[in-house]
Amino acid sequence: MDKIKINKITKHLLNKRFNKYYIDNSDLELVPNSQEEAYLIQNKVHSLLNSDFDRPVGKKIGCTTNVMQSYLKIDHPCAGTIRKSNCYKSGCSLNTKKYIKVGVECEIAVKLAKNLPFSESYKKKDIYEYVESVFPAIEIVDDRYSNWEDFTANHLIADDFFSSGCILGSKVSKVDFNQLDSLKGNMYINNKKIGEGLASHILGHPLNALVWLSGRRDIIGSFIPKNSIILLGSLVETYWVSKGDLVTINIEGMESISVNFV
Numbered sequence: 001m002d003k004i005k006i007n008k009i010t011k012h013l014l015n016k017r018f019n020k021y022y023i024d025n026s027d028l029e030l031v032p033n034s035q036e037e038a039y040l041i042q043n044k045v046h047s048l049l050n051s052d053f054d055r056p057v058g059k060k061i062g063c064t065t066n067v068m069q070s071y072l073k074i075d076h077p078c079a080g081t082i083r084k085s086n087c088y089k090s091g092c093s094l095n096t097k098k099y100i101k102v103g104v105e106c107e108i109a110v111k112l113a114k115n116l117p118f119s120e121s122y123k124k125k126d127i128y129e130y131v132e133s134v135f136p137a138i139e140i141v142d143d144r145y146s147n148w149e150d151f152t153a154n155h156l157i158a159d160d161f162f163s164s165g166c167i168l169g170s171k172v173s174k175v176d177f178n179q180l181d182s183l184k185g186n187m188y189i190n191n192k193k194i195g196e197g198l199a200s201h202i203l204g205h206p207l208n209a210l211v212w213l214s215g216r217r218d219i220i221g222s223f224i225p226k227n228s229i230i231l232l233g234s235l236v237e238t239y240w241v242s243k244g245d246l247v248t249i250n251i252e253g254m255e256s257i258s259v260n261f262v
Contacts (some may be wrong), residue, residue: 064233140240197235
């Protein structure tokens with residue numbers, strides 16, 4: 001592992017967050033060599049961003065459905081970090097000027113009831129015992145890249161894989177294990193339905209995304225902390241919003257949540 005290169009990329013991405021958050025891929029010295037390096041860089045960036053007022057509160061898992069793997073042309077899950085400062089309540093308004101090109105995704109999220117230790121041997125039923133609640137979420141993504149189709153997955157992972165926050169539902173529930181994979185999600189833009197999907201589209205079962213994450217020491221270290229929020233993947237293709245758009249999602253049997261872009 002190239003420690004000098006890792007530190008250089010970490011410094012570069014940190015600088016981008018404090019200045020113009022726009023990234024190109026013209027310098028190969030700023031592209032991680034492997035997934036292991038990419039996640040190390042991502043975690044180093046967040047450790048340097050931590051403060052008493054802001055910290056990571058969970059993870060997003062992207063590319064867990066066929067629709068998203070086909071759209072992004074990446075055939076494996078990719079994780080990013082969610083920070084407290086980028087978690088918003090349903091019904092809020094977000095300024096489009098805060099982003100380069102802002103998009104939304106329809107997600108199923110879970111909150112952990114206790115620390116989830118690293119293990120490569122979990123089954124779905126094992127993981128379910130660690131879930132405190134299930135709720136809808138809108139992931140906020142930002143295309144802050146010169147041309148993301150030309151970026152390697154490792155490059156995108158180092159920069160949180162498009163992640164720019166989330167809208168979280170306030171009403172939570174512990175969905176019965178046998179009903180989890182049949183949950184249906186819908187996304188609406190200005191009250192017009194633009195996509196739908198089933199929870200079973202997430203790696204065959206939504207908890208398989210959490211099984212995957214819990215088996216990746218390079219991402220989570222020795223455990224995922226209690227109360228962490230995990231976005232399991234988008235049920236619909238990313239929608240790139242415009243100023244004035246009202247985004248609403250509904251996960252069957254749960255509250256609808258929304259965000260307005262101004």
